[in-house]
Structures are given as C-alpha cells and as structure tokens.
Amino acid sequence: MKIWHLIFNLCILSLFLQCSEMKVPVKTNSMNTETSKNNPYYSRTDKTKLNVSNDEWKNILSPDLYAVAREAATERPFTGKYNETDELGEYYCAVCGNHLFRSSSKFASTCGWPSFFQSEKDAVKYKRDSTHGMERIEVVCGRCDSHLGHVFNDGPEPTGVRYCMNSVSLDFVPDSESQR
Numbered sequence: 001m002k003i004w005h006l007i008f009n010l011c012i013l014s015l016f017l018q019c020s021e022m023k024v025p026v027k028t029n030s031m032n033t034e035t036s037k038n039n040p041y042y043s044r045t046d047k048t049k050l051n052v053s054n055d056e057w058k059n060i061l062s063p064d065l066y067a068v069a070r071e072a073a074t075e076r077p078f079t080g081k082y083n084e085t086d087e088l089g090e091y092y093c094a095v096c097g098n099h100l101f102r103s104s105s106k107f108a109s110t111c112g113w114p115s116f117f118q119s120e121k122d123a124v125k126y127k128r129d130s131t132h133g134m135e136r137i138e139v140v141c142g143r144c145d146s147h148l149g150h151v152f153n154d155g156p157e158p159t160g161v162r163y164c165m166n167s168v169s170l171d172f173v174p175d176s177e178s179q180r
Contacts, residue, residue, distance in 0.1 A: 069146035077112025080167025
C-alpha cells in the first residue's frame with residue numbers, strides 16, 4: 001500500500017511541475033497599466049510583428065513582467081491576478097497588446113495559473129522547451145515573442161488542450177469596460 005501512496009504523490013508532484021518553471025518565481029498582484037502607458041509598442045489594434053531587443057524591453061517593462069516575458073520566469077502558483085477571474089472580457093499580451101484569449105475559453109484547471117482551452121487565431125506561437133529535464137511546449141506571443149506559459153494536452157473539450165499562462169503576461173479588459 002505504501003508504494004501506491006508514493007506513486008500517487010509522485011504523480012501529483014509531476015502534474016504540479018508541468019505548469020511551473022524552475023526559475024525564480026515571481027509574485028505579482030499589480031496591474032500592468034503603467035507598463036502599457038509607457039510602452040511605445042503596446043497596441044491592441046496593430047498586428048505588425050515586433051523586433052525589439054531585450055535591452056530595450058528591459059527599459060520599458062516592469063521587472064516582474066520582464067522576468068516572465070523575456071526570461072521565461074514564472075509566477076508562484078495561485079498568486080496571479082487572473083487565476084480566479086471569471087468575468088467576461090478579453091485577454092491581451094501585457095507586453096505588446098496582442099489579443100490572445102477570450103474569457104469564454106478560460107476554465108478552472110486548479111493548477112494555480114489562468115488556464116484556457118483555446119487561443120485566438122494566429123495569436124500565439126509554439127516552441128519546444130526541453131529545460132529542467134522535461135519536454136514541454138512553450139507558448140509565446142505571436143507579435144512580440146514574449147513568454148506567456150506552456151500548453152498541455154490535458155484540457156477540456158472541445159480542444160483537449162490547456163494553455164497554462166502567467167497572469168503577469170496578460171492584460172484583461174472586462175466587457176463592461178470595453179463598451180464604455
């Protein structure tokens with residue numbers, strides 16, 4: 001019986017680690033509105049591919065956002081501002097303003113990070129991630145190549161995938177604000 005308990009605990013630990021990065025965790029609770037105000041590349045309408053150096057991004061982005069978006073760090077689980085958000089609205093890249101997700105594709109995955117089962121068409125790109133002894137698929141913004149999180153094949157229907165995203169990499173605009 002003890003061996004099954006050990007196997008169960010190892011499986012739970014493995015699932016938890018799938019979503020997280022082993023880099024220095026980032027604890028965030030602040031909104032990214034100041035970053036977008038001071039960011040000349042931030043636009044919710046411009047779809048032009050960006051080619052901005054990390055040195056320039058470092059001068060524009062907050063330290064927490066830079067660490068996650070440009071160095072692929074991660075937030076601590078269950079601390080992100082959008083982990084439990086269930087309001088209707090749109091999610092954008094916090095670095096460049098690219099439209100990423102509609103809230104209707106968000107679901108409660110209980111992994112500790114906001115999770116979605118579908119991205120907007122052509123909003124994200126995928127990269128192989130072999131870091132930390134794991135094989136994963138990294139999700140980056142299709143416009144600015146900023147790290148958003150990872151995607152896994154354990155999500156709900158209709159897609160069966162789970163986009164596990166860092167809140168700090170997202171900006172959320174509630175439907176109630178966008179109709180003003």
